Amino acid sequence: MKLLLATRNRDKISEIEEILCGLSLEILTYNNFPDLPEVIENKDTLAGNAEKKALESAEFSGIPTIADDTGLFVEALKGAPGVYSSRYAGENCSYKDNRVKLLSEMKGITNRKAQFKTVVAFAFPGKVIATTEGIVEGEITEQEIGDRGFGYDSIFRAQETGRTYAEMSDKEKNTISHRARALQKIIPKIISHNSDKK
């Protein structure tokens, strides 16, 4: 079965491909559909954006699609950067700009609790089939630690390992991460659609 990943973000593509490998899927991405109109992520929830992205992309491509939307929710900042995690430091900012801004907002704050959350939506043209969520509890470090990963990885320490995502191997992050948890829950829906088709 062909499955479209509704993203151009290379870091996300490689994580998702690794998590879904072994499922006999032919994985396509936005790079295979250069004319696909940009999906405007204008909802105020991760689920709203993931479902919109999956549905519009499935309709355009004609292919079953999964879309993920992810946010880092920091308790002391009332949930910021949250749904706006990609452009926290402004339009066209880099991953580094976002980390610098978050560390600076957190300066002197002792409550460093945070949650990484991913919502994954699976859609066919015209219909969202399933939406799942993965959450990892943790905290924002005082400075960057580790040099792997992307985005906020070097400043998010997962509670269950006591290390930042940027200190973990790809395999370890893909075993415990927010994205892996959401994808593991949606895999049965993809498999059952795949077997319906046979």
Ligand code: ITT
């Ligand atoms: P799309 O094109 O797929 O929407 P995006 O970069 O906008 O890609 P998201 O909205 O899902 O990605 O995620 C928002 C931001 O959160 C993203 O730009 C990263 O800075 C950060 N992020 C997402 N997943 C992450 C992860 O696993 N580890 C660290 N940071 C992550």
